[in-house]
Amino acid sequence: MIEFNQLWKTGAMGASKVELLEISKEGFFNARELFISGDILAEKSKWGTATSLLVLSIEEAFKGLVFLMDSQGKNLRNKLDFFKKFLTNHETRHNASGLIYYAIGFLQHILPIITSETKIENIDLKSIDFINESTDWFENLDSLKQRGFYVGFASGQVFSPKDIIETDYYEARRYADHILILCEKLLVEVENNGNTSFIDYLERYFLTPAFEDLIKKNKYSG
Numbered sequence: 001m002i003e004f005n006q007l008w009k010t011g012a013m014g015a016s017k018v019e020l021l022e023i024s025k026e027g028f029f030n031a032r033e034l035f036i037s038g039d040i041l042a043e044k045s046k047w048g049t050a051t052s053l054l055v056l057s058i059e060e061a062f063k064g065l066v067f068l069m070d071s072q073g074k075n076l077r078n079k080l081d082f083f084k085k086f087l088t089n090h091e092t093r094h095n096a097s098g099l100i101y102y103a104i105g106f107l108q109h110i111l112p113i114i115t116s117e118t119k120i121e122n123i124d125l126k127s128i129d130f131i132n133e134s135t136d137w138f139e140n141l142d143s144l145k146q147r148g149f150y151v152g153f154a155s156g157q158v159f160s161p162k163d164i165i166e167t168d169y170y171e172a173r174r175y176a177d178h179i180l181i182l183c184e185k186l187l188v189e190v191e192n193n194g195n196t197s198f199i200d201y202l203e204r205y206f207l208t209p210a211f212e213d214l215i216k217k218n219k220y221s222g
Helices: 004-009 017-043 047-071 081-088 090-113 129-138 141-149 166-193 197-206 209-217
Strands: 152-154 157-159
Touching: 017 047, 017 166, 047 141, 047 166, 047 197, 129 166, 166 197
Parallel strands: none
Antiparallel strands: 152 157
16 A cells, blocks of 8 residues: 555655555545544544644545546646645645535536536536535635644734634534545545546536636635
8 A cells, every 4th residue: 555645745746547546545544534533532522623633634635536536537736736736735725625615515416417518617606505605614724723723822812722612613524524425435436436427527617717717716826
């Protein structure tokens, strides 16, 4: 088995398709481990650190998703500079998580009704309440992670991980669990069933002018 961290440090950007799939699998596994660790801390009411681990879980899952797509020949890192920055720049990855969640949630909702002839960019995004509701939460993803890990001071006020409460944790858990389940299902479909249809639609959406406009509008280019 390829060591995920070792391969990442020595140049995952140049990995083969087989290696990319292995990186993706290890990434999803690590994302689930972070999720479980969050649950363990939550049992002890350590809501701050537990919530930060959930944010790390989301980051790792999305990173694994990009590698999964590239293992199937999508090569998003070279087609869109946004994805190269997403993998190598922490600030871009934090800020962009909501945008990617928006995309996969959007496609998950409309996949049952679209065909190969459907023009994805023409579908009314605002009609999907669940996605529109969720994107606001992701805009503060990095801030939430920092607040859960570290003590800070701003505007004459001390901030502590103890400020994160149970409801913050369970809100983060809801998103993290949904993302992990979806990514794990995608991996099973690709690896066991040879089914890449959802990945094909994700690529189509990521390469539409609508997605490019979202990147520019939300300043997610890094």
